[in-house]
Amino acid sequence: CATELNPQPYSWALWMGCSGAAPHDKCGRVPVSGVNLRVPVTAPRLRASSQSQYGNHLDNFKMLLVVSSMVLLSFYGSSTALGTLDFSLLYDQENNALHCTISKAKGLKPMDHNGLADPYVKLHLLPGASKANKLRTKTLRNTLNPTWNETLTYYGITDEDMIRKTLRISVCDEDKFRHNEFIGETRVPLKKLKPNHTKTFSICLEKQLPVDKTEDKSLEERGRILISLKYSSQKQGLLVGIVRCAHLAAMDANGYSDPYVKTYLKPDVDKKSKHKTAVKKKTLNPEFNEEFCYEIKHGDLAKKTLEVTVWDYDIGKSNDFIGGVVLGIHAKGERLKHWFDCLKNKDKRIERWHTLTNELPGAVLSD
Ligand SMILES: [Ca+2]
Ligand SMILES: [Ca+2]
Numbered sequence: 115c116a117t118e119l120n121p122q123p124y125s126w127a128l129w130m131g132c133s134g135a136a137p138h139d140k141c142g143r144v145p146v147s148g149v150n151l152r153v154p155v156t157a158p159r160l161r162a163s164s165q166s167q168y169g170n171h172l173d174n175f176k177m178l179l180v181v182s183s184m185v186l187l188s189f190y191g192s193s194t195a196l197g198t199l200d201f202s203l204l205y206d207q208e209n210n211a212l213h214c215t216i217s218k219a220k221g222l223k224p225m226d227h228n229g230l231a232d233p234y235v236k237l238h239l240l241p242g243a244s245k246a247n248k249l250r251t252k253t254l255r256n257t258l259n260p261t262w263n264e265t266l267t268y269y270g271i272t273d274e275d276m277i278r279k280t281l282r283i284s285v286c287d288e289d290k291f292r293h294n295e296f297i298g299e300t301r302v303p304l305k306k307l308k309p310n311h312t313k314t315f316s317i318c319l320e321k322q323l324p325v326d327k328t329e330d331k332s333l334e335e336r337g338r339i340l341i342s343l344k345y346s347s348q349k350q351g352l353l354v355g356i357v358r359c360a361h362l363a364a365m366d367a368n369g370y371s372d373p374y375v376k377t378y379l380k381p382d383v384d385k386k387s388k389h390k391t392a393v394k395k396k397t398l399n400p401e402f403n404e405e406f407c408y409e410i411k412h413g414d415l416a417k418k419t420l421e422v423t424v425w426d427y428d429i430g431k432s433n434d435f436i437g438g439v440v441l442g443i444h445a446k447g448e449r450l451k452h453w454f455d456c457l458k459n460k461d462k463r464i465e466r467w468h469t470l471t472n473e474l475p476g477a478v479l480s481d
């Protein structure tokens with residue numbers, strides 16, 4: 115391609131365009147030993163008028179090549195040699211599950227003195243990064259080309275999550291005596307996925323991306339809860355089912371919680387609406403399968419809100435609040451829709467996943 119150069123536009127873009135055959139892999143890396151500057155062998159065809167002008171152009175061109183190659187080396191040599199990652203994602207809509215299969219990484223950046231690393235992959239759902247929504251693979255020792263073939267699953271993923279959330283996948287190096295080190299990451303907005311359709315990715319890891327400043331930090335996710343609602347005309351009441359929770363935040367030093375769930379139907383004038391499930395010991399994914407009945411006329415239900423909170427039972431000190439959710443006509447999104455669908459469909463049991471957050475607007479929390 116060098117012979118086709120015109121003397122005037124010796125620009126960066128032209129050089130880049132011309133360097134299509136230059137050695138670089140799909141991550142844009144230029145192997146240091148293989149840097150091959152394509153200085154034109156044949157003189158460019160010139161319309162220029164004088165020999166001295168031509169000489170100047172050639173000097174400028176050589177200078178530009180040298181500068182370009184230095185820029186290229188420092189840019190690609192350091193920043194993108196982080197490695198590649200292969201994974202696939204599947205949103206199982208019916209079961210509200212997001213399956214993330216981490217296959218393998220290649221050419222990871224060496225992180226340890228022996229020129230190798232001990233890589234593992236960490237997943238986060240953004241916004242709302244917290245311990246509760248973090249999943250990780252096992253660590254593979256002393257390798258830059260790890261094969262995990264591990265499937266990590268998020269349960270309780272709603273269609274709303276699929277529109278709103280981004281999956282952050284990062285590769286880190288485990289260290290015994292120091293903090294684990296970040297190697298590289300990638301982010302997938304979940305709206306890119308079609309329900310029930312596996313999508314395969316093969317990406318180049320990037321440097322840590324800045325956290326989105328618009329992210330709402332006031333509400334932190336603390337896990338998910340599967341709730342069923344049914345207005346029973348036979349019992350003249352609302353049946354609230356606490357089915358199970360997933361990915362709860364750990365509130366004990368052992369990395370687990372001892373969760374139980376409380377429900378209130380508010381306003382609660384005679385303080386009789388409290389119901390409590392049993393405590394499940396040492397788990398972040400408890401199954402409760404308990405149902406409570408609130409006797410209430412169907413017509414009065416629209417004015418009420420259902421407050422559901424999850425707690426960690428502790429011995430010898432007050433229990434820790436894990437997270438909660440409020441359903442009612444003043445709620446938003448899935449929380450409003452679930453309540454509305456229940457009011458509209460008498461005698462039909464409607465089960466939905468909800469996100470638990472660290473705060474409940476307008477609620478006074480007491481254990
Ligand atoms: Ca290490
Ligand atoms: Ca605790």
Ligand SMILES: [Ca+2]
Pocket residue numbers: 365366371372426427428429
């Ligand atoms: Ca506890």
